[in-house]
Amino acid sequence: MGRLRVFKERDIPELVSLCNNHMEFDRLSETLFREKVLEDPAYNPELVLVYENDNRITGFIDGVAREIHGEKIGYVKLMVVDRNFRRKGIGTKLYKTLEERLRALGMRKMRIYDVPFNYFMPGIDPRYTPALAFFEVHGFKRFADTANMVVDLENQVFDTSEEEKDFYVKGIEIRRADYDDRDELMDFIEEYFTLWRYEVLRAYNSIPVSIHIALHEGKIKAFSAHNVNNLGTGWFGPMGTHPDLQGKGIGSVLLKRCLQDMKEWGLKKSIIPWVGPIRFYSRYANAVVERVFWRYEKIL
Numbered sequence: 001m002g003r004l005r006v007f008k009e010r011d012i013p014e015l016v017s018l019c020n021n022h023m024e025f026d027r028l029s030e031t032l033f034r035e036k037v038l039e040d041p042a043y044n045p046e047l048v049l050v051y052e053n054d055n056r057i058t059g060f061i062d063g064v065a066r067e068i069h070g071e072k073i074g075y076v077k078l079m080v081v082d083r084n085f086r087r088k089g090i091g092t093k094l095y096k097t098l099e100e101r102l103r104a105l106g107m108r109k110m111r112i113y114d115v116p117f118n119y120f121m122p123g124i125d126p127r128y129t130p131a132l133a134f135f136e137v138h139g140f141k142r143f144a145d146t147a148n149m150v151v152d153l154e155n156q157v158f159d160t161s162e163e164e165k166d167f168y169v170k171g172i173e174i175r176r177a178d179y180d181d182r183d184e185l186m187d188f189i190e191e192y193f194t195l196w197r198y199e200v201l202r203a204y205n206s207i208p209v210s211i212h213i214a215l216h217e218g219k220i221k222a223f224s225a226h227n228v229n230n231l232g233t234g235w236f237g238p239m240g241t242h243p244d245l246q247g248k249g250i251g252s253v254l255l256k257r258c259l260q261d262m263k264e265w266g267l268k269k270s271i272i273p274w275v276g277p278i279r280f281y282s283r284y285a286n287a288v289v290e291r292v293f294w295r296y297e298k299i300l
Ligand SMILES: CC(C)(COP(=O)(O)OP(=O)(O)OC[C@H]1O[C@@H](n2cnc3c(N)ncnc32)[C@H](O)[C@@H]1OP(=O)(O)O)[C@@H](O)C(=O)NCCC(=O)NCCS
Pocket: 022, 023, 079, 080, 081, 082, 085, 086, 087, 088, 089, 090, 091, 092, 093, 112, 113, 123, 124, 125, 128, 129, 130, 131, 132, 133, 134, 135, 137
């Protein structure tokens, strides 16, 4: 007989194995698992559920609640059922319990995987075809596509010194952000890119700080960051330039500075997730689409 219960921290090693053995297109370390589940800014253990058969974990769902631009949205951030226990209703029990709890918290819609602030993947990789069937059966509709791009760091150099000299002459300074910039940077992000505040703050945990900025006449007008999600795996972003300074090449320099950081950290590739401006990344970093994701939504 199986039973559903709330996740406990001691389940982590078994859950990491469950994910790695039964999600054929992904790998999670224990550190990454902790980042996704326990370090979520709205971690609520009542929304993280496991299913057991004879004291062995056979299913898992990680849910979170968010308020995004005033809208209450519930998310599935991670979900997996042991291959040998599929089509027995375990996924349904986990999902339905989560949905019920998220409804009780006032959520108005559900989404899959594309969780702002802290996410593993920005939607369902359609090669997880049973997941497409599963969520469609549970009332979800596909509403968008997105992609992760990959940049080869080994065979490229990202030297921006010449461009930076040209910008300097025009009153634009480009450099790494430090703690003295933090308040001004956060105010800038709050005004133009509100949803990225949390992620950019996290970049202050990297040594050195994994944020580069452009200042025009001494004021921050653009930024790029990396190592804020899926730490240590080469994830780039977010980045943003003030609307008045877009189209002048500042973003490309800021992008390359982050890529150079990752190259110096010894990473062989960088992932540019949840894209976005494919042409920009293709042009300036020879990034190519590595994976596509389908985004699903259900109105509650
Ligand atoms: C998606 C997943 C969690 C479903 O778990 P599950 O326990 O097998 O789901 P259920 O038994 O509750 O399935 C409920 C219904 O979904 C549909 N469904 C599930 N898998 C299906 C498949 N392979 N083909 C067609 N329909 C399927 C069926 O309608 C099924 O009902 P039925 O068996 O009575 O026909 C599981 O396939 C899985 O772990 N996949 C790998 C990881 C993954 O894709 N995670 C989600 C990524 S977003």
